[in-house]
Amino acid sequence: MAEVLAGQHCSVKICKQLDFLPFTCDGCGQIFCLDHRSKDAHSCSMVLVDKTLPDYEGPKSYPCSMPDCKGRELMEVICPHCQLNFCLSHRHQVEHDCEKLNRGPPPVSKTAEHVKQILEAKQNQPPKARKGRGxxxxxxxxxxxxxxxxxxxxxxxxxxxxxxxxxxxxxxxxxxxxxxxxxxxxxxxxxxxxxxxxxxxxxxxxxxxxxxxxxxxxxxxxxxxxxxxxxxxxxxxxxxxxxxxxxxxxxxxxxxxxxxxxxxxx
Known part of the structure; x- marks a missing residue:
């Protein structure tokens, strides 16, 4: 009478246990016993495989508009005056020599002008004679x-x-x-x-x-x-x-x- 074999051996070389209810790994496709059925337990060869992702077609970063500057930022840094994009180092008007920068003297407020007139008037007054305390x-x-x-x-x-x-x-x-x-x-x-x-x-x-x-x-x-x-x-x-x-x-x-x-x- 012919001998009937049932079960399959574990694919882990140091194990080779004959398992009557073997497990098939959905990663590498090999047969494993109960103790080695997880991918970590049998060091599944498919776990570390680099799965290629589709290339990202959008902008990866935003280049600085300043000539000779290679700086890039992950987000846009738009100058509110000239509407150009710059890196953080050149984001201020003075730093990127903004064409909209007002290079004239800053406007003087009426309060500052009034204070200036008072100080000039005091400087032109003759010094007061010293008075003793009462x-x-x-x-x-x-x-x-x-x-x-x-x-x-x-x-x-x-x-x-x-x-x-x-x-x-x-x-x-x-x-x-x-x-x-x-x-x-x-x-x-x-x-x-x-x-x-x-x-x-x-x-x-x-x-x-x-x-x-x-x-x-x-x-x-x-x-x-x-x-x-x-x-x-x-x-x-x-x-x-x-x-x-x-x-x-x-x-x-x-x-x-x-x-x-x-x-x-x-």
Whole structure:
């Protein structure tokens, strides 16, 4: 009696299992067992086959209209003025030398023109004379400064506290030190205060000689000369000076009774 064979062997060489319900791969067409029926399991030869797609007939990219530029973009970049297409590097009017570019000066708005006229008018005006602060604001500023001055002021330590008046002394511009906190007696004259400052700060003092320039003291706010013969207490009573005020010591020629620009001493 003839032997009847049923089933088929798996096409995987290391397997060759006889399977009575074999599977046929729809890719390579070979026979496989249950374990190797998937394309990954038997490394189907048709999985990696490059299937040719139909050629795309549309534009693949958009070239730049700028001469000698090889740039291309996947989307159109149209200049709204000349209506030509450009790459991103040449998309601005200035970059592609747009024929519609307005090369004249930008129009000036009425507001800008008005501001220009105001600035020109101010420049042509003569400089205003410096005005000192009013007694009220000067007194307030002096009170604020007084607290700081008391912590670092120098002077005659023998003076009773009730006699002391504190000044922020702006020293001559040609010296190494610009400011010094100092205290003096209310009963002293301005001339004596000048001598005391010169001694403590080691300044040249030719006030008693026929020198061309003399040391003089000025109000730090208004720049007005403080007469050497007057007593400090008189300025305090008239509220022309306050304890905590700034005074300016400077070498000046005879006849100078005001310092025009006190800002340089601040």
């Amino acid at each position: 007694p009220k604001s000067s007194k307030t500023a002096a009170k604020v400064a007084l607290m700081k001055l008391k912590m670092k002021a120098c002077g005659d330590k023998g003076l009773p506290e009730t006699e002391k008046v504190y000044f922020n002394v702006a020293l001559p511009l040609d010296g190494p030190v610009r400011h010094k906190a100092m205290f003096f007696s209310k009963t002293w004259s301005i001339g004596r205060i000048i001598d005391n400052i010169a001694t403590l700060c080691d300044l040249r003092n030719d006030n008693n000689t026929a020198a061309l320039k003399k040391l003089r003291l000025f109000d730090g706010d208004s720049g007005r000369l403080l007469l050497t013969s007057e007593c400090v207490d008189s300025f305090l009573n008239k509220e022309e000076l306050f304890s905590g005020s700034t005074v300016i010591l400077e070498y000046v020629n005879e006849g100078i009774d005001v310092i025009d620009n006190t800002d340089v001493y601040r």
